[in-house]
Amino acid sequence: MKQTTSIRRARKRLFIGLISGTCFVFCLFLASLWIVPFIGLENIHPAASWILGGLVLALLSLVCVAYWGLFLNIITHKPVPGSRRFRGLTIKLFLPVMVLLGRALKIEKENIMLSFVSVNNELVQAEAGRYKPEDILLLMPHCLQNSKCDRRLTYDINNCNRCGKCPIAGLLDLHDKYGVNLAVATGGTIARRIVVQMRPRMIIAVACYRDLASGIQDTFPLPVFGVLNERPHGPCLDTTVAHPLLEEALHRFLQPKYLKGMTSGLGKTISTAQGTRL
Template identity: 75%
Template sequence: MQVVAPLDQPRSVHRARKRLFVGLISVSCLVMCVFLALLWVVPYIGLDTIHPAAKWVLGALVIALIGLVCVAYWGLFLNIVTKKPLPGARRFRGLTIKLFLPLMVLLGRAIGIRKEHIMLSFISVNNELVLAEAGRYAPGEILLLMPHCLQNSRCDRRLTYDINNCVRCGKCPMAGLLELHDRYGVNLAIATGGTVARRIVVQLRPRLIIAVACYRDLSSGIQDTYPLPVFGVLNERPHGPCLDTTVSLPVVEKMLGRFIDPNKAKDGRTISTGQAAQS
């Protein structure tokens, strides 16, 4: 699995994912508009029996809804194309997560596009929206959220309960991630699943998350934590899913450089899953 990040993936791959996303969201918008229009057209004849003006009132409501869908679509489209923070950027990301993504998955299934490709395109576009929307934060306001499968499967250290148990032997990416924590002062945590990840987020209340996971966990995590911005980095899986995975540390570090405010004091903390945050 390739790491999905606008900074290190081949430009052709990134453009292809953006084209897929834009294409699906365009068709989704059209389907929604046609559906809303049918809500007016289908009962058009029968509404006269209720009141002569009933069909026009319903028509005005449908047109207003179509207008909102189109405004949301064009706002999101321009945000993706220009890569600049537009007014209402957070709302556009929310519409993508809550409204367009489920419809795009259904549409993709209907026309034979694999869900994996749709999720990858969603993560790629989400990252661009986060880069356009998010500002810079103190290190203690940023959380590096890692999956437990980054730990070497033959290691007998229980890092999911106390990340400081790591002896930094270098046999897995955890040593490098701990070095990034020490260097930049950001929070670092390992999650064994979605429930634990949500508890860590509630516990720490970060303003930004840089999350590493497979495309399924990243997609669900981005949806679960909205409106909190999540920049997703796909893990690499040379041994298959959930076993001795790895991550591009230069990409993670580059993102830290993008999101950390250099003028704010270093106040990072390392937390361990299931325990209270430690200063």
């Protein structure tokens, strides 16, 4: 438990450190837009440099407000006004620069993506509400299916005969128990098509860190809670997933009336459970 907590804290520190550096880079860049042409702009109009300065100052303020809002959201685990916009800025603006900054600092991309997914989960938990079962989609990668199985599950999950040789049977049990949607995707294009067709309000996705990070970006502003798959045989081959993590997520995001009479018996909070994978 202590090791899990320390790993989670280390990844938070990495994320905060990178996003702090990213914010500094943005501020430095925006400030240069004001300083560099300052002298030349006066030749165009006496007030031109001040107008540009005002615009740059407004952008600087926006970046700083977004950074501190995101920082407080991460530290306090509570939503702050505009938290959804802060998550959007992280996904669309900060993350690409964080990857470039991490590369310059020789930080492995995997660690950056893992920290991003972990923090995204906490932001989603803070901002997301509770939903009806039909509004939640469990989106799974095809590599969970046994590689020797000849059943096609991408277009109809019910083609599974529940032999128990892969995690799909347990996922169908969760689907039956809670009434949520369940789908298997073979890649990003199919996953996006499934999301468009089903139109969920909340997605609980299982994938590797790379696919989770790209999926979170692709589906924004939809809230996506990510759970890492386990890869005992290497990437994209007979992977597994811890069903208790998914059930804990369902208990967090389902409306209470759909959980009456159900007990998970897991004895862990969702944040602790997700820390064992993220």
